[in-house]
Amino acid sequence: MSVASYVLGIVSAALILIVVIEMLRRHRLRERHAIWWVVAGVLALVIGIFPSTLDWAAGVLGIQVPTNLVFFVGIAILFLVALQSSAELTKLESKTRTLAEQVALLELRIRELETPPKD
Amino acid sequence: MPAFHEEASVAAVVHEVLEKLPGVGVLVVDDGSTDATTAVARAAGARVATLPFNLGVGGAMRLGFKYALANGYTTVVQVDSDGQHDPSGVPALLAQLDSHDVVLGARFAGEGDYTTRGPRAWAMKVLASILSRTAHTKLTDTTSGFKASGPRAVALFAEHYPAEYLGDTIEALVIAARAGLSITQVPVAMRPRSAGVPSQNFVRSAIYLARAGVALVFAYIRPKSAYRVTGAVTATGAQV
Numbered sequence: 410m411s412v413a414s415y416v417l418g419i420v421s422a423a424l425i426l427i428v429v430i431e432m433l434r435r436h437r438l439r440e441r442h443a444i445w446w447v448v449a450g451v452l453a454l455v456i457g458i459f460p461s462t463l464d465w466a467a468g469v470l471g472i473q474v475p476t477n478l479v480f481f482v483g484i485a486i487l488f489l490v491a492l493q494s495s496a497e498l499t500k501l502e503s504k505t506r507t508l509a510e511q512v513a514l515l516e517l518r519i520r521e522l523e524t525p526p527k528d
Numbered sequence: 529m530p531a532f533h534e535e536a537s538v539a540a541v542v543h544e545v546l547e548k549l550p551g552v553g554v555l556v557v558d559d560g561s562t563d564a565t566t567a568v569a570r571a572a573g574a575r576v577a578t579l580p581f582n583l584g585v586g587g588a589m590r591l592g593f594k595y596a597l598a599n600g601y602t603t604v605v606q607v608d609s610d611g612q613h614d615p616s617g618v619p620a621l622l623a624q625l626d627s628h629d630v631v632l633g634a635r636f637a638g639e640g641d642y643t644t645r646g647p648r649a650w651a652m653k654v655l656a657s658i659l660s661r662t663a664h665t666k667l668t669d670t671t672s673g674f675k676a677s678g679p680r681a682v683a684l685f686a687e688h689y690p691a692e693y694l695g696d697t698i699e700a701l702v703i704a705a706r707a708g709l710s711i712t713q714v715p716v717a718m719r720p721r722s723a724g725v726p727s728q729n730f731v732r733s734a735i736y737l738a739r740a741g742v743a744l745v746f747a748y749i750r751p752k753s754a755y756r757v758t759g760a761v762t763a764t765g766a767q768v
Contacts, residue, residue: 506583510591513557513577514598521575 422453590689629709633674
């Protein structure tokens with residue numbers, strides 16, 4: 410492993426963390442959504458600084474090529490994040506729907522209260 | 529009456545309902561139309577609830593049921609705004625509500641001259657046979673939007689009306705059946721649309737069937753507890 414690729418790994422991991430933390434700081438991201446990204450960033454940073462941990466973890470799990478472990482964990486994290494987002498989206502959609510219904514009902518009620526009955 | 533871009537026909541339907549069914553309350557739910565549906569329906573003498581954006585028939589209907597519940601109506605009859613449903617058929621539907629919770633106005637039960645062809649007709653047959661088994665009664669036209677709901681059904685639908693497009697007819701029946709409501713059908717005559725464009729072609733039918741299938745499967749495998757209704761409803765009598 411050359412110095413350049415070693416540095417590249419650390420820098421990109423650090424960059425992920427910095428971006429996530431900055432977004433959290435500016436309220437562009439809520440904590441519950443950020444947790445996965447922080448986990449991913451920390452993992453990447455640890456592996457970037459101590460590549461031997463990756464070899465050790467792959468050995469423990471019986472994975473021949475350590476890089477495959479990286480891909481596996483990466484995909485797993487992305488999958489979980491996407492799933493969480495979908496679930497949140499579903500919840501938001503149903504809340505929006507209920508709000509729209511309530512708004513329409515309230516509007517109708519206000520209209521009826523404002524117009525004196527004709528019969 | 530759910531309405532989406534029906535400015536051309538909604539007024540006539542409202543007039544007809546008010547004329548043939550004196551004493552009923554007419555609520556048109558404008559499902560986020562960008563045309564004059566709301567104004568036209570209001571001018572025709574209906575109460576109009578306007579949704580801020582399009583939710584699909586399911587959302588519009590759930591709003592209708594919520595309105596009925598909040599305003600003391602115990603019976604709801606859904607009539608499409610495109611003029612397909614003949615309001616003269618409503619009394620026949622209501623007559624069955626004494627003994628059932630949901631009454632469907634069915635097209636193929638031997639009245640009227642409404643026909644469909646090809647995959648859509650076939651799909652309707654398949655759906656009808658599956659649903660007949662669930663509802664423990666013979667249903668021939670499960671995609672009909674023309675239906676009357678009694679007090680128990682109104683309470684159930686105000687909370688659990690399927691939001692998915694097309695769920696509005698099929699899934700609603702599954703929900704009702706699984707919640708232990710009794711369903712029946714009466715033959716009604718249906719007319720071709722008085723205005724507007726029918727939303728049917730081959731590709732659409734196929735997509736429709738696929739979505740119906742998915743909606744159906746999930747309606748069946750949902751836990752029964754998902755259809756629990758809070759608060760009991762006992763009042764009967766008033767008509768919408």
